[in-house]
Amino acid sequence: MIIKTNNFQDILNIAIEKNKRLYEVCEMLEADNSEISTEEVRDRVKHILDSMKSAIKEGLNSEEKSVSGLCGNDCAKLVKKYKDGKSLFSKTYQNVLKYSLATIEQNARMGKIAACPTAGSCGIVPSVIIAIAESLDANEEIQINSLITAGLIGKIISNKLALAGAVAGCQSECGVAAAMAAAGLVEMYNGTNEQIINAAALTLKNIMGLVCDPVAGLVEVPCVKRNAFMSIYAVTGAELAMADIKSVIPIDEIVDAMVQVGEMMSPKLKESSEAGLAATPSGIKITEELADKWNQ
Amino acid sequence: MEKVKTLFDIIGPVMIGPSSSHTAGAVRIGLIAGNIFGEIPSKVRFRMYNSFAKTGKGHGTDRGLLGGILGMDVDNDSIKKAFDNAKKLGVDYEFEYLEDYNRHPNSADIILEHPDLPKMEISGISKGAGEVAITKINGYKFNINGDFDTLILIYKDKPGMVYRVTALLQGQNINIASMHCDRNAKGQEASMGICLDGVLPQYVIDELAKIDEVYLIRNIEMLKK
Secondary structure (H helix, E strand, O other), X not given: OOXXXXXXXXXXXXXXXXXXXXXXXXXXXXXXXXXXXXXXXXXXXXXXXXXXXXXXXXXHOOOOOOOOOOOOOHHHHHHHHHHOOOXXXXXXXXXXXXXXXXXXXXXXXXXXEEOOOOHHHOOHHXXXXXXXXXXXXXXXXXXXXXXXXXXXXXXXHHOOOOOOHHHHOHHHOHHHHHHHHHHHHHHXXXXXXXXXXXXXXXXXXXXXXXXXXXHHHOOOOOHHHHHXXXXXXXXXXXXHHHOOOXXXXXXXXXXXXXXXXXXXXXXXXXXXXXXXXXXXXXXXXXXXXXXXXXXX | OOOOOOHHXXXXXXXXXXXXXXXXXXXXXXXXXXXXXXXXXXXXXXXXXXXXXXXXXXXXXHHHXXXXXXXXXXXXXXXXXXXXXXXXXXXXXXXXXXXXXXXXXXXXXXXXXXXXXXXXXXXXXXXXXXXXXXXXXXXXXXXXXOOOEEEEEEEEOOOOHHHHHHHHHHOOOOOEEEEEEEEOOOOOEEEEEEEEOOOOOHHHHHHHHHOOOXXXXXXXXXXXX
Protein backbone atom coordinates (compact mmCIF):
# COMPACT_ATOMS: atom_id res chain seq x y z
CA MET A 1 0.00 0.00 0.00
CA ILE A 2 1.46 3.36 -1.04
CA ILE A 3 0.14 6.25 1.03
CA LYS A 4 0.59 9.70 -0.46
CA THR A 5 2.52 11.83 2.02
CA ASN A 6 3.99 14.65 -0.01
CA ASN A 7 3.06 17.43 2.36
CA PHE A 8 2.07 18.20 5.94
CA GLN A 9 -1.65 18.27 5.21
CA ASP A 10 -1.44 14.65 3.94
CA ILE A 11 0.28 13.54 7.15
CA LEU A 12 -2.17 15.41 9.37
CA ASN A 13 -5.08 13.85 7.49
CA ILE A 14 -3.71 10.35 8.05
CA ALA A 15 -3.16 11.12 11.75
CA ILE A 16 -6.74 12.38 12.10
CA GLU A 17 -8.19 9.43 10.16
CA LYS A 18 -6.29 6.85 12.21
CA ASN A 19 -6.47 8.79 15.46
CA LYS A 20 -2.70 8.60 15.94
CA ARG A 21 0.09 10.90 17.02
CA LEU A 22 2.42 12.08 14.27
CA TYR A 23 5.35 9.92 15.41
CA GLU A 24 3.08 6.85 15.21
CA VAL A 25 2.13 7.71 11.63
CA CYS A 26 5.80 8.24 10.79
CA GLU A 27 6.82 4.89 12.34
CA MET A 28 4.07 3.13 10.43
CA LEU A 29 4.99 4.69 7.05
CA GLU A 30 8.69 4.07 7.63
CA ALA A 31 8.09 0.43 8.51
CA ASP A 32 5.90 -0.03 5.40
CA ASN A 33 8.34 1.65 3.02
CA SER A 34 11.45 -0.10 4.34
CA GLU A 35 9.68 -3.45 4.87
CA ILE A 36 10.71 -3.66 8.52
CA SER A 37 8.76 -3.67 11.81
CA THR A 38 7.99 -0.51 13.78
CA GLU A 39 10.14 -1.99 16.59
CA GLU A 40 13.06 -2.09 14.17
CA VAL A 41 12.42 1.53 13.17
CA ARG A 42 12.53 2.49 16.87
CA ASP A 43 15.71 0.45 17.41
CA ARG A 44 17.42 2.37 14.62
CA VAL A 45 16.25 5.68 16.08
CA LYS A 46 17.59 4.56 19.47
CA HIS A 47 20.99 3.94 17.86
CA ILE A 48 20.95 7.51 16.50
CA LEU A 49 19.86 8.88 19.90
CA ASP A 50 22.69 6.98 21.64
CA SER A 51 25.20 8.37 19.14
CA MET A 52 23.91 11.88 19.85
CA LYS A 53 24.41 11.35 23.60
CA SER A 54 27.96 10.06 23.04
CA ALA A 55 28.80 13.09 20.88
CA ILE A 56 27.57 15.43 23.63
CA LYS A 57 29.55 13.59 26.30
CA GLU A 58 32.76 13.62 24.27
CA GLY A 59 32.25 17.21 23.18
CA LEU A 60 31.79 18.41 26.77
CA ASN A 61 35.17 16.92 27.67
CA SER A 62 37.25 18.22 24.78
CA GLU A 63 39.02 21.44 23.94
CA GLU A 64 40.73 20.04 20.85
CA LYS A 65 40.75 22.48 17.94
CA SER A 66 39.43 21.65 14.48
CA VAL A 67 41.90 20.80 11.68
CA SER A 68 41.88 24.47 10.60
CA GLY A 69 42.25 25.71 14.18
CA LEU A 70 39.31 28.11 13.73
CA CYS A 71 37.16 26.58 16.47
CA GLY A 72 36.96 23.92 19.13
CA ASN A 73 37.17 25.52 22.57
CA ASP A 74 33.99 27.57 22.88
CA CYS A 75 31.97 24.88 24.64
CA ALA A 76 34.71 24.70 27.28
CA LYS A 77 34.27 28.44 27.88
CA LEU A 78 30.55 27.95 28.54
CA VAL A 79 31.21 25.03 30.86
CA LYS A 80 33.65 27.19 32.82
CA LYS A 81 31.23 30.12 33.01
CA TYR A 82 28.44 27.89 34.33
CA LYS A 83 30.75 26.38 36.95
CA ASP A 84 31.08 29.89 38.34
CA GLY A 85 27.29 29.88 38.60
CA LYS A 86 26.57 33.12 36.75
CA SER A 87 24.00 32.93 33.97
CA LEU A 88 20.87 34.56 32.61
CA PHE A 89 19.64 31.07 31.78
CA SER A 90 18.11 28.35 33.93
CA LYS A 91 20.07 25.09 34.23
CA THR A 92 17.94 23.54 31.45
CA TYR A 93 18.76 26.25 28.93
CA GLN A 94 22.40 26.29 29.97
CA ASN A 95 22.47 22.61 29.05
CA VAL A 96 20.72 23.21 25.71
CA LEU A 97 23.42 25.73 24.84
CA LYS A 98 26.29 23.56 26.10
CA TYR A 99 25.07 20.38 24.35
CA SER A 100 24.62 22.24 21.08
CA LEU A 101 28.18 23.60 21.09
CA ALA A 102 29.56 20.28 22.38
CA THR A 103 28.02 18.42 19.41
CA ILE A 104 28.88 20.85 16.64
CA GLU A 105 32.46 21.27 17.91
CA GLN A 106 32.77 17.49 18.00
CA ASN A 107 31.77 17.60 14.32
CA ALA A 108 34.33 20.29 13.50
CA ARG A 109 37.18 18.29 15.10
CA MET A 110 36.34 15.18 13.06
CA GLY A 111 34.54 13.46 15.91
CA LYS A 112 31.53 11.17 15.50
CA ILE A 113 28.10 12.82 15.27
CA ALA A 114 24.65 12.06 13.86
CA ALA A 115 23.78 14.34 10.93
CA CYS A 116 20.41 15.97 11.77
CA PRO A 117 19.48 16.82 9.09
CA THR A 118 23.06 17.70 8.04
CA ALA A 119 26.48 17.56 9.68
CA GLY A 120 26.69 21.37 9.79
CA SER A 121 23.43 21.55 11.76
CA CYS A 122 24.01 18.46 13.92
CA GLY A 123 23.95 20.25 17.31
CA ILE A 124 20.43 21.66 17.23
CA VAL A 125 18.01 18.72 17.50
CA PRO A 126 20.03 16.64 20.01
CA SER A 127 20.74 19.58 22.34
CA VAL A 128 17.07 20.51 22.59
CA ILE A 129 15.68 16.99 22.91
CA ILE A 130 18.32 15.59 25.25
CA ALA A 131 18.81 18.58 27.57
CA ILE A 132 15.09 19.11 28.03
CA ALA A 133 14.38 15.37 28.42
CA GLU A 134 16.94 15.36 31.25
CA SER A 135 15.24 18.24 33.01
CA LEU A 136 11.80 16.59 32.65
CA ASP A 137 13.17 13.16 33.51
CA ALA A 138 11.54 11.97 30.27
CA ASN A 139 12.34 8.31 29.60
CA GLU A 140 13.99 6.87 26.51
CA GLU A 141 10.69 5.98 24.78
CA ILE A 142 9.57 9.60 25.05
CA GLN A 143 12.91 10.78 23.66
CA ILE A 144 12.57 8.38 20.73
CA ASN A 145 9.01 9.65 20.04
CA SER A 146 10.39 13.17 20.08
CA LEU A 147 13.27 12.37 17.73
CA ILE A 148 10.94 10.56 15.28
CA THR A 149 8.67 13.62 15.27
CA ALA A 150 11.67 15.84 14.50
CA GLY A 151 12.71 13.47 11.71
CA LEU A 152 9.22 13.47 10.21
CA ILE A 153 9.25 17.26 9.96
CA GLY A 154 12.59 17.20 8.11
CA LYS A 155 11.46 14.39 5.86
CA ILE A 156 8.27 16.14 4.73
CA ILE A 157 10.14 19.41 4.16
CA SER A 158 12.75 17.54 2.10
CA ASN A 159 10.07 16.31 -0.31
CA LYS A 160 10.17 19.84 -1.73
CA LEU A 161 13.29 21.54 -0.37
CA ALA A 162 16.79 20.10 -0.79
CA LEU A 163 18.39 20.07 2.66
CA ALA A 164 21.72 21.43 1.47
CA GLY A 165 23.27 24.87 1.86
CA ALA A 166 24.67 24.57 -1.65
CA VAL A 167 21.12 24.32 -3.05
CA ALA A 168 18.96 26.50 -0.80
CA GLY A 169 21.20 28.23 1.75
CA CYS A 170 21.37 27.72 5.51
CA GLN A 171 17.59 28.08 5.86
CA SER A 172 17.52 24.50 4.61
CA GLU A 173 20.12 23.23 7.11
CA CYS A 174 20.16 25.05 10.47
CA GLY A 175 16.71 26.52 9.75
CA VAL A 176 15.13 23.14 9.12
CA ALA A 177 17.00 21.65 12.10
CA ALA A 178 15.45 24.30 14.36
CA ALA A 179 11.94 23.53 13.03
CA MET A 180 12.59 19.82 13.63
CA ALA A 181 13.77 20.49 17.19
CA ALA A 182 10.77 22.73 17.97
CA ALA A 183 8.35 20.06 16.76
CA GLY A 184 10.17 17.30 18.66
CA LEU A 185 9.99 19.38 21.83
CA VAL A 186 6.20 19.83 21.52
CA GLU A 187 5.89 16.05 21.19
CA MET A 188 7.91 15.65 24.39
CA TYR A 189 5.37 17.86 26.18
CA ASN A 190 2.55 15.79 24.70
CA GLY A 191 1.24 18.75 22.67
CA THR A 192 -1.36 18.20 19.95
CA ASN A 193 -0.46 17.28 16.36
CA GLU A 194 -1.55 20.78 15.31
CA GLN A 195 0.75 22.34 17.91
CA ILE A 196 3.64 20.20 16.64
CA ILE A 197 3.11 21.38 13.06
CA ASN A 198 2.66 24.97 14.21
CA ALA A 199 5.92 24.87 16.16
CA ALA A 200 7.71 23.88 12.94
CA ALA A 201 5.81 26.50 10.90
CA LEU A 202 6.51 29.39 13.30
CA THR A 203 10.18 28.42 13.49
CA LEU A 204 10.60 28.13 9.72
CA LYS A 205 9.01 31.50 8.98
CA ASN A 206 11.61 33.28 11.03
CA ILE A 207 14.68 31.80 9.26
CA MET A 208 13.43 32.35 5.71
CA GLY A 209 16.31 33.41 3.47
CA LEU A 210 19.18 32.53 5.81
CA VAL A 211 22.31 32.33 3.64
CA CYS A 212 25.20 29.85 3.69
CA ASP A 213 28.45 31.88 3.63
CA PRO A 214 31.08 29.84 5.47
CA VAL A 215 34.54 31.34 5.88
CA ALA A 216 37.11 29.40 3.79
CA GLY A 217 34.31 26.99 2.83
CA LEU A 218 34.59 25.18 6.16
CA VAL A 219 31.73 24.04 8.44
CA GLU A 220 32.99 26.31 11.24
CA VAL A 221 32.39 30.07 10.87
CA PRO A 222 29.50 30.91 11.37
CA CYS A 223 28.11 27.35 11.61
CA VAL A 224 29.39 26.43 15.09
CA LYS A 225 27.91 29.40 16.94
CA ARG A 226 24.81 29.36 14.74
CA ASN A 227 23.97 25.92 16.11
CA ALA A 228 23.98 27.34 19.64
CA PHE A 229 21.70 30.23 18.66
CA MET A 230 19.32 27.98 16.75
CA SER A 231 18.91 25.57 19.65
CA ILE A 232 17.57 28.29 21.93
CA TYR A 233 15.53 29.70 19.05
CA ALA A 234 13.85 26.31 18.52
CA VAL A 235 12.67 26.34 22.13
CA THR A 236 10.93 29.66 21.40
CA GLY A 237 9.05 28.04 18.49
CA ALA A 238 7.82 25.24 20.75
CA GLU A 239 6.85 27.65 23.53
CA LEU A 240 4.74 29.82 21.20
CA ALA A 241 3.03 26.81 19.61
CA MET A 242 2.15 25.28 22.97
CA ALA A 243 0.33 28.52 23.84
CA ASP A 244 -1.84 27.74 20.80
CA ILE A 245 -0.30 30.58 18.84
CA LYS A 246 -0.82 29.68 15.19
CA SER A 247 1.15 30.43 12.08
CA VAL A 248 -1.00 32.66 9.82
CA ILE A 249 0.65 31.07 6.78
CA PRO A 250 0.16 27.27 6.63
CA ILE A 251 3.36 25.23 6.80
CA ASP A 252 3.08 23.74 3.29
CA GLU A 253 2.98 27.26 1.86
CA ILE A 254 5.96 28.27 4.00
CA VAL A 255 7.98 25.38 2.56
CA ASP A 256 7.00 26.42 -0.97
CA ALA A 257 8.15 29.96 -0.16
CA MET A 258 11.49 28.62 1.14
CA VAL A 259 11.99 26.74 -2.12
CA GLN A 260 11.27 29.95 -4.04
CA VAL A 261 13.61 32.01 -1.87
CA GLY A 262 16.29 29.33 -2.24
CA GLU A 263 16.01 29.52 -6.01
CA MET A 264 16.23 33.32 -5.96
CA MET A 265 19.25 33.32 -3.62
CA SER A 266 22.52 34.19 -5.38
CA PRO A 267 24.81 31.17 -5.91
CA LYS A 268 27.46 33.30 -4.18
CA LEU A 269 25.50 32.86 -0.95
CA LYS A 270 25.01 29.13 -1.28
CA GLU A 271 28.08 27.47 0.24
CA SER A 272 30.45 28.80 -2.43
CA SER A 273 32.06 31.28 -0.01
CA GLU A 274 32.11 34.09 -2.58
CA ALA A 275 30.02 36.58 -0.59
CA GLY A 276 28.72 37.36 2.88
CA LEU A 277 30.94 36.56 5.87
CA ALA A 278 33.34 34.57 3.70
CA ALA A 279 34.06 37.64 1.57
CA THR A 280 34.61 40.12 4.43
CA PRO A 281 38.22 41.39 4.83
CA SER A 282 38.65 39.15 7.88
CA GLY A 283 37.06 36.17 6.10
CA ILE A 284 39.36 36.61 3.10
CA LYS A 285 42.42 37.00 5.37
CA ILE A 286 41.61 33.73 7.18
CA THR A 287 41.03 31.97 3.86
CA GLU A 288 44.42 33.15 2.54
CA GLU A 289 46.25 32.20 5.73
CA LEU A 290 44.78 28.70 5.64
CA ALA A 291 45.67 28.30 1.96
CA ASP A 292 49.29 29.26 2.79
CA LYS A 293 49.38 26.86 5.74
CA TRP A 294 48.08 23.96 3.66
CA ASN A 295 50.30 24.63 0.67
CA GLN A 296 53.44 24.26 2.79
CA MET B 1 16.24 7.31 -10.52
CA GLU B 2 15.34 9.43 -7.47
CA LYS B 3 15.77 7.45 -4.28
CA VAL B 4 12.81 7.42 -1.89
CA LYS B 5 13.86 9.29 1.26
CA THR B 6 13.68 7.51 4.57
CA LEU B 7 13.60 8.88 8.11
CA PHE B 8 17.27 7.91 8.38
CA ASP B 9 18.30 10.21 5.55
CA ILE B 10 17.14 13.03 7.85
CA ILE B 11 18.24 11.81 11.30
CA GLY B 12 21.59 10.25 10.50
CA PRO B 13 23.85 8.95 9.23
CA VAL B 14 26.05 8.57 12.26
CA MET B 15 29.28 9.84 10.78
CA ILE B 16 32.67 11.38 11.37
CA GLY B 17 32.44 15.15 10.77
CA PRO B 18 32.65 17.82 9.69
CA SER B 19 30.85 17.61 6.33
CA SER B 20 28.40 15.13 4.84
CA SER B 21 29.54 16.00 1.28
CA HIS B 22 33.26 16.58 1.90
CA THR B 23 33.91 14.01 4.64
CA ALA B 24 31.24 11.26 4.64
CA GLY B 25 30.89 11.52 0.84
CA ALA B 26 34.67 11.20 0.45
CA VAL B 27 34.70 8.11 2.69
CA ARG B 28 31.96 6.51 0.59
CA ILE B 29 33.74 7.24 -2.70
CA GLY B 30 36.91 5.67 -1.25
CA LEU B 31 35.02 2.70 0.16
CA ILE B 32 33.27 1.83 -3.13
CA ALA B 33 36.48 2.41 -5.10
CA GLY B 34 38.36 0.10 -2.72
CA ASN B 35 35.69 -2.58 -3.13
CA ILE B 36 35.93 -2.28 -6.92
CA PHE B 37 39.73 -2.61 -6.80
CA GLY B 38 39.35 -5.65 -4.55
CA GLU B 39 42.47 -5.34 -2.35
CA ILE B 40 44.08 -2.79 -0.06
CA PRO B 41 46.39 -1.13 -2.60
CA SER B 42 50.14 -0.92 -2.07
CA LYS B 43 50.10 2.48 -3.73
CA VAL B 44 47.25 4.94 -4.18
CA ARG B 45 47.18 8.39 -5.76
CA PHE B 46 44.25 10.79 -5.37
CA ARG B 47 43.54 13.67 -7.73
CA MET B 48 41.14 16.01 -5.93
CA TYR B 49 39.31 18.65 -7.94
CA ASN B 50 37.75 22.07 -7.32
CA SER B 51 35.96 22.34 -3.96
CA PHE B 52 37.47 19.01 -2.85
CA ALA B 53 40.91 20.46 -3.63
CA LYS B 54 40.23 23.92 -2.15
CA THR B 55 38.59 22.90 1.14
CA GLY B 56 39.61 19.25 1.35
CA LYS B 57 42.29 19.59 4.00
CA GLY B 58 40.01 21.48 6.39
CA HIS B 59 37.17 19.03 5.81
CA GLY B 60 39.32 15.92 6.11
CA THR B 61 38.38 14.97 2.53
CA ASP B 62 41.89 13.57 2.05
CA ARG B 63 41.68 11.39 5.18
CA GLY B 64 38.13 10.37 4.22
CA LEU B 65 39.11 9.18 0.74
CA LEU B 66 42.12 7.31 2.10
CA GLY B 67 40.13 5.86 5.04
CA GLY B 68 37.51 4.57 2.61
CA ILE B 69 40.20 2.89 0.51
CA LEU B 70 41.39 1.16 3.71
CA GLY B 71 37.83 -0.17 4.23
CA MET B 72 36.56 2.32 6.81
CA ASP B 73 32.88 3.30 6.76
CA VAL B 74 31.57 6.82 7.51
CA ASP B 75 31.25 6.20 11.28
CA ASN B 76 34.73 4.75 11.80
CA ASP B 77 36.64 6.64 14.51
CA SER B 78 39.94 5.86 12.74
CA ILE B 79 39.16 8.10 9.73
CA LYS B 80 40.92 10.93 11.53
CA LYS B 81 44.03 8.75 11.79
CA ALA B 82 43.82 7.44 8.22
CA PHE B 83 47.33 8.69 7.36
CA ASP B 84 48.85 6.76 10.28
CA ASN B 85 46.80 3.66 9.50
CA ALA B 86 47.92 3.72 5.88
CA LYS B 87 51.57 3.99 6.93
CA LYS B 88 51.16 1.05 9.32
CA LEU B 89 49.65 -1.03 6.52
CA GLY B 90 52.46 -0.05 4.17
CA VAL B 91 50.17 1.84 1.82
CA ASP B 92 52.02 4.50 -0.13
CA TYR B 93 49.63 7.45 -0.70
CA GLU B 94 49.77 10.77 -2.48
CA PHE B 95 47.36 13.66 -3.10
CA GLU B 96 47.16 16.15 -5.94
CA TYR B 97 45.02 19.28 -5.72
CA LEU B 98 43.63 20.46 -9.06
CA GLU B 99 41.24 22.93 -10.65
CA ASP B 100 39.16 21.81 -13.62
CA TYR B 101 35.76 23.40 -13.93
CA ASN B 102 34.67 20.85 -16.52
CA ARG B 103 34.59 18.48 -13.58
CA HIS B 104 31.95 18.24 -10.85
CA PRO B 105 32.70 20.64 -7.91
CA ASN B 106 33.33 17.71 -5.55
CA SER B 107 35.19 15.12 -7.55
CA ALA B 108 38.20 12.85 -7.25
CA ASP B 109 40.16 10.36 -9.36
CA ILE B 110 41.71 7.46 -7.50
CA ILE B 111 44.59 5.54 -9.06
CA LEU B 112 45.17 2.20 -7.32
CA GLU B 113 48.12 -0.18 -7.62
CA HIS B 114 48.94 -3.60 -6.17
CA PRO B 115 51.64 -6.08 -7.27
CA ASP B 116 49.06 -8.84 -7.97
CA LEU B 117 46.46 -6.72 -9.75
CA PRO B 118 46.19 -4.58 -12.87
CA LYS B 119 46.34 -0.83 -12.11
CA MET B 120 42.91 0.83 -11.93
CA GLU B 121 41.67 4.39 -12.18
CA ILE B 122 38.30 5.12 -10.56
CA SER B 123 36.51 8.50 -10.51
CA GLY B 124 33.77 9.59 -8.16
CA ILE B 125 31.65 12.60 -7.21
CA SER B 126 30.03 13.66 -3.95
CA LYS B 127 26.57 15.01 -4.67
CA GLY B 128 25.72 16.42 -1.22
CA ALA B 129 24.13 15.02 1.96
CA GLY B 130 26.48 12.03 1.81
CA GLU B 131 25.17 10.85 -1.58
CA VAL B 132 27.92 9.78 -3.99
CA ALA B 133 28.44 8.22 -7.39
CA ILE B 134 31.32 6.36 -9.00
CA THR B 135 31.28 7.86 -12.49
CA LYS B 136 34.19 6.16 -14.25
CA ILE B 137 36.23 2.96 -13.98
CA ASN B 138 39.31 2.68 -16.22
CA GLY B 139 37.80 5.27 -18.55
CA TYR B 140 34.38 3.61 -18.84
CA LYS B 141 31.31 5.49 -17.69
CA PHE B 142 29.43 4.03 -14.74
CA ASN B 143 26.87 5.31 -12.26
CA ILE B 144 27.34 3.40 -9.01
CA ASN B 145 25.82 5.09 -5.96
CA GLY B 146 25.94 2.35 -3.35
CA ASP B 147 22.15 2.15 -3.00
CA PHE B 148 22.07 -1.28 -4.66
CA ASP B 149 24.22 -4.36 -4.95
CA THR B 150 25.92 -3.64 -8.26
CA LEU B 151 27.50 -6.02 -10.75
CA ILE B 152 30.35 -4.49 -12.74
CA LEU B 153 31.76 -6.10 -15.88
CA ILE B 154 34.40 -5.08 -18.41
CA TYR B 155 34.48 -7.41 -21.40
CA LYS B 156 35.22 -7.82 -25.09
CA ASP B 157 32.46 -6.11 -27.07
CA LYS B 158 30.61 -8.72 -29.12
CA PRO B 159 26.97 -9.51 -29.87
CA GLY B 160 25.04 -11.46 -27.25
CA MET B 161 27.06 -10.45 -24.17
CA VAL B 162 24.19 -8.60 -22.47
CA TYR B 163 21.97 -11.65 -23.04
CA ARG B 164 24.55 -14.07 -21.60
CA VAL B 165 24.91 -12.02 -18.43
CA THR B 166 21.25 -11.22 -17.86
CA ALA B 167 20.20 -14.84 -18.58
CA LEU B 168 22.35 -15.96 -15.63
CA LEU B 169 20.70 -13.31 -13.43
CA GLN B 170 17.23 -14.31 -14.56
CA GLY B 171 18.03 -17.87 -13.50
CA GLN B 172 18.30 -16.51 -9.95
CA ASN B 173 15.04 -14.61 -10.26
CA ILE B 174 16.86 -11.39 -9.29
CA ASN B 175 15.29 -8.21 -10.60
CA ILE B 176 17.44 -5.62 -12.37
CA ALA B 177 16.80 -2.14 -10.94
CA SER B 178 18.85 -0.36 -13.61
CA MET B 179 21.53 -1.14 -16.17
CA HIS B 180 24.15 0.90 -17.96
CA CYS B 181 26.47 -0.10 -20.84
CA ASP B 182 29.39 1.75 -22.43
CA ARG B 183 32.21 0.88 -24.84
CA ASN B 184 35.33 2.45 -26.30
CA ALA B 185 34.83 1.23 -29.90
CA LYS B 186 32.89 -1.49 -31.71
CA GLY B 187 34.44 -4.92 -31.23
CA GLN B 188 36.89 -3.72 -28.59
CA GLU B 189 36.23 -3.37 -24.84
CA ALA B 190 32.86 -2.61 -23.28
CA SER B 191 31.46 -2.18 -19.77
CA MET B 192 28.25 -3.05 -17.98
CA GLY B 193 26.96 -1.83 -14.63
CA ILE B 194 23.88 -3.60 -13.31
CA CYS B 195 22.06 -2.52 -10.14
CA LEU B 196 20.28 -5.48 -8.56
CA ASP B 197 17.29 -5.77 -6.24
CA GLY B 198 18.70 -8.91 -4.63
CA VAL B 199 21.91 -10.54 -3.45
CA LEU B 200 23.78 -12.45 -6.11
CA PRO B 201 25.18 -15.83 -4.93
CA GLN B 202 28.95 -16.27 -5.32
CA TYR B 203 28.59 -19.23 -7.72
CA VAL B 204 26.75 -17.04 -10.23
CA ILE B 205 29.60 -14.53 -10.08
CA ASP B 206 32.02 -17.44 -10.63
CA GLU B 207 29.96 -18.57 -13.64
CA LEU B 208 30.02 -15.05 -15.09
CA ALA B 209 33.79 -14.85 -14.54
CA LYS B 210 34.22 -18.03 -16.61
CA ILE B 211 32.89 -16.31 -19.74
CA ASP B 212 36.03 -15.95 -21.89
CA GLU B 213 35.24 -12.43 -23.02
CA VAL B 214 34.94 -11.08 -19.45
CA TYR B 215 38.15 -9.31 -18.36
CA LEU B 216 36.94 -7.94 -15.08
CA ILE B 217 33.99 -8.71 -12.85
CA ARG B 218 33.08 -7.29 -9.45
CA ASN B 219 29.99 -7.57 -7.32
CA ILE B 220 29.84 -4.43 -5.14
CA GLU B 221 27.64 -4.66 -2.07
CA MET B 222 25.28 -1.79 -1.33
CA LEU B 223 26.50 0.68 1.33
CA LYS B 224 25.26 0.36 4.90
CA LYS B 225 23.01 3.35 5.51
